[in-house]
Amino acid sequence: MKWRVAQSHRSKALRPQWRVSKYRLLSWAQILPERSNGGASVVRKTVWPLFPYAVATAMIAALTFLCWIFQPLFQPINTSLLYILPVLVSALWYGFGPSVYAACLSVLVFDYYFVPPIYSITVSDLRYLISFCVFLAVGAVTAILASSLKRQAQRATQRESMAAFLLSVSRQMAEADDLPTMMTQVARHTASTLAMPASIVLPDATGRLGLVYGHQLSNPPTGIVDDILTWVYHHQRPATFGEKSHPELMYLPLLTEHQTYGVLCLGVYGQNLRFSDESMRLAQAVASLTAVAVARWQLQEQAKLAHLSAESERLRTALLDSISHELRTPLTTILGASSSLLESQDVLGSAAQAELLQTLRDSAVRMNRLIHNLLSMVRIESGMVSLHTDPCDLSEIVGMALHQLKDTLKNRPITVHIPDDAIVKGDEGWLQQVVVNLLSNAAKYSPPASPIDVVGERRDECVRLHIKDLGEGIAASEQNRVFDKFYRSANVSHIPGTGLGLAICKSIIQAHHGTISTHSNAPHGTIVTVELPAHETVTAEEVIWVTKS
Numbered sequence: 001m002k003w004r005v006a007q008s009h010r011s012k013a014l015r016p017q018w019r020v021s022k023y024r025l026l027s028w029a030q031i032l033p034e035r036s037n038g039g040a041s042v043v044r045k046t047v048w049p050l051f052p053y054a055v056a057t058a059m060i061a062a063l064t065f066l067c068w069i070f071q072p073l074f075q076p077i078n079t080s081l082l083y084i085l086p087v088l089v090s091a092l093w094y095g096f097g098p099s100v101y102a103a104c105l106s107v108l109v110f111d112y113y114f115v116p117p118i119y120s121i122t123v124s125d126l127r128y129l130i131s132f133c134v135f136l137a138v139g140a141v142t143a144i145l146a147s148s149l150k151r152q153a154q155r156a157t158q159r160e161s162m163a164a165f166l167l168s169v170s171r172q173m174a175e176a177d178d179l180p181t182m183m184t185q186v187a188r189h190t191a192s193t194l195a196m197p198a199s200i201v202l203p204d205a206t207g208r209l210g211l212v213y214g215h216q217l218s219n220p221p222t223g224i225v226d227d228i229l230t231w232v233y234h235h236q237r238p239a240t241f242g243e244k245s246h247p248e249l250m251y252l253p254l255l256t257e258h259q260t261y262g263v264l265c266l267g268v269y270g271q272n273l274r275f276s277d278e279s280m281r282l283a284q285a286v287a288s289l290t291a292v293a294v295a296r297w298q299l300q301e302q303a304k305l306a307h308l309s310a311e312s313e314r315l316r317t318a319l320l321d322s323i324s325h326e327l328r329t330p331l332t333t334i335l336g337a338s339s340s341l342l343e344s345q346d347v348l349g350s351a352a353q354a355e356l357l358q359t360l361r362d363s364a365v366r367m368n369r370l371i372h373n374l375l376s377m378v379r380i381e382s383g384m385v386s387l388h389t390d391p392c393d394l395s396e397i398v399g400m401a402l403h404q405l406k407d408t409l410k411n412r413p414i415t416v417h418i419p420d421d422a423i424v425k426g427d428e429g430w431l432q433q434v435v436v437n438l439l440s441n442a443a444k445y446s447p448p449a450s451p452i453d454v455v456g457e458r459r460d461e462c463v464r465l466h467i468k469d470l471g472e473g474i475a476a477s478e479q480n481r482v483f484d485k486f487y488r489s490a491n492v493s494h495i496p497g498t499g500l501g502l503a504i505c506k507s508i509i510q511a512h513h514g515t516i517s518t519h520s521n522a523p524h525g526t527i528v529t530v531e532l533p534a535h536e537t538v539t540a541e542e543v544i545w546v547t548k549s
Helices: 006-013 051-069 075-081 084-094 094-115 127-175 179-194 225-235 275-346 348-379 394-404 428-444 501-511
Strands: 017-020 198-203 209-214 241-243 247-255 258-267 389-395 416-419 423-426 452-459 462-468 517-521 526-533 544-547
Touching: 051 075, 051 084, 051 094, 075 084, 075 094, 075 416, 084 094, 084 127, 094 127, 094 389, 127 179, 127 275, 179 209, 179 258, 198 423, 209 225, 225 241, 225 247, 225 258, 247 275, 247 462, 258 275, 348 428, 389 394, 389 428, 389 544, 394 416, 394 462, 423 428, 423 526, 428 452, 428 501, 428 526, 501 517, 501 526, 526 544
Parallel strands: 416 452
Antiparallel strands: 017 241, 198 209, 198 258, 241 247, 247 258, 389 423, 416 544, 452 462, 462 526, 517 526
């Protein structure tokens, strides 16, 4: 069937060249390609068709010359057995036809040179005719058996070559991190194996075949490669360009049982490349395997999107629940305290009014911290965090954080041990927020009036900050999960909180190329450790102060 194009002005020029291929698309398990030169190419080399017969003639001539020289040493019956050798070699090298030719020629030559009357094909002793018939029968059987053995060996080699090739392609597909890398590697490997340019064309986001991986597409003078690609893609049939028996270009659809995912393009115009049946079958195997890989990748992407959608919905629900609870509680407190002040200001004494005002202030501070954490998380998630790294004294950062939390940490003994050389490279404002969140968590999840220890140390090129409390502690199975957004342990669900504090700390510390971790503070409690890159070495003289209220 010849290729026909919708454009009328091009149809006459294209009919002799573009053709829809009639090759049946086989599954990869059915394909047994022939490889030559260690698998470098599957394109069959063109040889003189009479070359095997010429080799058989040369072998028989050489054997006849040797037997003629050593004729006194051999009986005719022994000489006839030697002529089995050219038959066997021809069968092993070239197949059935040349081996039968060698058998017939051997009988004629043996009769002409070694059977009386010599130099004549006539036979004086009729018993030689029986010998000749037996020789021909033995030669034919030998040719059949040798040819069968050769075919079996070729098939075994083909199976091994195909398995090795598909295994190599499969490994490249499995090791690729994304679809463009996968398609580029497959196209290059296919081009190397087939010894011809190979390209893989996939549809873009708009559905148009515009993503080309591998070699650039070869464009014949007809100039309708896009039309051919579209036709192959939509009709799910291969197409070729060139002579009917020897096409130069081939376009194969990447087809599975349910869908077409792209087109595999092979060959180059004007370089006189030829496709053998084996190379076509191998190309079909690559097309089928590539289609399965693209389908699997798309399913994985769809699964990721579904997981992200479900995770986003879960986080949205958790955020709304947490915010509604966290905002409602201080707002209720503010409304109650402010109503009491307005309605009973003449009745309440100074101490009661001061207590209500303090309640108002604490609730406002709590709301402010919640909003600040939410805004920080939004900035971090959107990539709007801009770090201004400068040398920062860790003791000053801790001091400012303690001052900011002086009302929250009142009635608690706070012990701070930080050496003078604890200088880190970072953004002072963001690092202060990390310390504020960690100290706030330590106060929130530990008994009232229990001590909190803040310890800093210099370790080679890094500075570590440890914040220790005497709370209930974190189970070993949850020590990594507490840094996830909105995650809260079941044993602290009765304590107000959003689950954002540690997640924000982790994001900020990672932006500073540091690490943050938690572990148990035996016999009870939690230690949160922050490790940051050090700025420079300073004489280590430890500064110790104790703050008690």
